[in-house]
Structures are given as structure tokens and as C-alpha cells.
Amino acid sequence: MKLMDFILADKHRYSSEPTGFWKIYWSYEGFRFTVWLRICQETRKKKITKYTIFPIAKLVYKHYKYKFGYDIPYDRDIGPGLLIFHIGGVVFSPKSCGKNVTISQNTTVGMTVHEGIKEFPILGDNVYLAPGSAVIGGVKVGNNVAIGTNAVLTKSAPDNSVIVGIPGKVISYNGAQEYINNPYE
Incomplete structure (x- = not known):
């Protein structure tokens, strides 16, 4: 699966209605955290994104990790449809x-x-x-x-x-x- 497939599968768990991405993103802290978890999981794998996007994504991930109290490492194999x-x-x-x-x-x-x-x-x-x-x-x-x-x-x-x-x-x-x-x- 691709990054966007994982994120959309996670979004579906929060609402099966055709609700906009940003509405779900700002309404559910668990989804907001999961988006950045998924971005870190994907961008750390490729050489070009490992040194460009990953460091920024990791900062946002850590911010939400401490803000919301979720200790979920981004290096774990977590299937689609995660709901917190x-x-x-x-x-x-x-x-x-x-x-x-x-x-x-x-x-x-x-x-x-x-x-x-x-x-x-x-x-x-x-x-x-x-x-x-x-x-x-x-x-x-x-x-x-x-x-x-x-x-x-x-x-x-x-x-x-x-x-x-x-x-x-x-x-x-x-x-x-x-x-x-x-x-x-």
C-alpha cells in the first residue's frame, strides 16, 4: 500500500461518511497523530525523503506524540485502519x-x-x-x-x-x- 492509502484507510475508521479530509484531521486528535506517524513511516525509508521530508515530519510527529500522550513508534509495522x-x-x-x-x-x-x-x-x-x-x-x-x-x-x-x-x-x-x-x- 502507498502512504495515501494508509492515511485514507485510517480516516475511514473515524468516519465512513464522505467527510472532507481536513474536517476529520482537525476533529480527531488520534487521526492527526496517525497522519504524521504514517508520513514518518514512509519518508524514513527512501534516501531522498529521509534527509528532506522525514526530519520535518518527525518534529511534527513528536509534537503530537507529547501533546496527546501517544507513545507509538513510527518504525513498527502497523496495518491500515488504525483508530485511536x-x-x-x-x-x-x-x-x-x-x-x-x-x-x-x-x-x-x-x-x-x-x-x-x-x-x-x-x-x-x-x-x-x-x-x-x-x-x-x-x-x-x-x-x-x-x-x-x-x-x-x-x-x-x-x-x-x-x-x-x-x-x-x-x-x-x-x-x-x-x-x-x-x-x-
């Missing part, structure tokens, strides 16, 4: 994640270190992270998974599961479809 609800407390550092991931406030997706080796989570498509949820370590989260409020997931989760509690446990296989609004196809 609300400002604040987001630490999101998976090894990779699929399309249509929804991140709520005070959410952590981060690494652990086992025997000197860093292990990062891998998230599938259509994953919903409820407020306060945490996914820690080298776990694999399947497709269409909902992780409930304040749940702490330290073991892999199968497709279509709903996870709650500390430690996170599967309570059903109803999946995340009711929480994934305007999925990008």
Missing part, C-alpha cells in the same frame, strides 16, 4: 499488527525481556483494545479479538476471543466485531 480513541496514556509498541486495530485510552502493548531477548506482541486484524487494557510480551493476538477494560494479556489469544481479567482469560468467542466501527476492507 481519546487522548492520553497510549503505549503501543507491537512487533506488528494487522488492519483495523482500535486503541482506547490508557492502553499498553509492550515488550518484556526474557533471558536478555526482547519479546514484542503480534496483533492480528480487527483487534479492539479497551480502556486500560495491556498486552505484554511475545504473545500472539488472533484476528477479531476484543481485550476488555483493564485486562492484562500475557498469553496468546485465539481468533474471535473476548479477553477479560488479570491475567486475561477467554470468556467467549463472540469476537470484536461490535467494537470495530467502520472497518477498512
Whole structure:
């Protein structure tokens, strides 16, 4: 996918209506941050943009990172359709994640270190992270998974599961479809 395809997929998650780009950009802080995250992801790869556009994009990205409280590295493999609800407390550092991931406030997706080796989570498509949820370590989260409020997931989760509690446990296989609004196809 190209840069603009990723940005438009992310925009679609915020509003499936034929709303203008700039209206969504100025209405949703998460989208504003995501635009600059995507620009950094793309411009750091090519030699000509790495030394021209990337430094400026990185400054804007860092500004929004600290302003909105989103700690999402631009060097991660993040699929299209990223949606960030609300400002604040987001630490999101998976090894990779699929399309249509929804991140709520005070959410952590981060690494652990086992025997000197860093292990990062891998998230599938259509994953919903409820407020306060945490996914820690080298776990694999399947497709269409909902992780409930304040749940702490330290073991892999199968497709279509709903996870709650500390430690996170599967309570059903109803999946995340009711929480994934305007999925990008």
C-alpha cells in the first residue's frame, strides 16, 4: 500500500461518511497523530525523503506524540485502519499488527525481556483494545479479538476471543466485531 492509502484507510475508521479530509484531521486528535506517524513511516525509508521530508515530519510527529500522550513508534509495522480513541496514556509498541486495530485510552502493548531477548506482541486484524487494557510480551493476538477494560494479556489469544481479567482469560468467542466501527476492507 502507498502512504495515501494508509492515511485514507485510517480516516475511514473515524468516519465512513464522505467527510472532507481536513474536517476529520482537525476533529480527531488520534487521526492527526496517525497522519504524521504514517508520513514518518514512509519518508524514513527512501534516501531522498529521509534527509528532506522525514526530519520535518518527525518534529511534527513528536509534537503530537507529547501533546496527546501517544507513545507509538513510527518504525513498527502497523496495518491500515488504525483508530485511536481519546487522548492520553497510549503505549503501543507491537512487533506488528494487522488492519483495523482500535486503541482506547490508557492502553499498553509492550515488550518484556526474557533471558536478555526482547519479546514484542503480534496483533492480528480487527483487534479492539479497551480502556486500560495491556498486552505484554511475545504473545500472539488472533484476528477479531476484543481485550476488555483493564485486562492484562500475557498469553496468546485465539481468533474471535473476548479477553477479560488479570491475567486475561477467554470468556467467549463472540469476537470484536461490535467494537470495530467502520472497518477498512
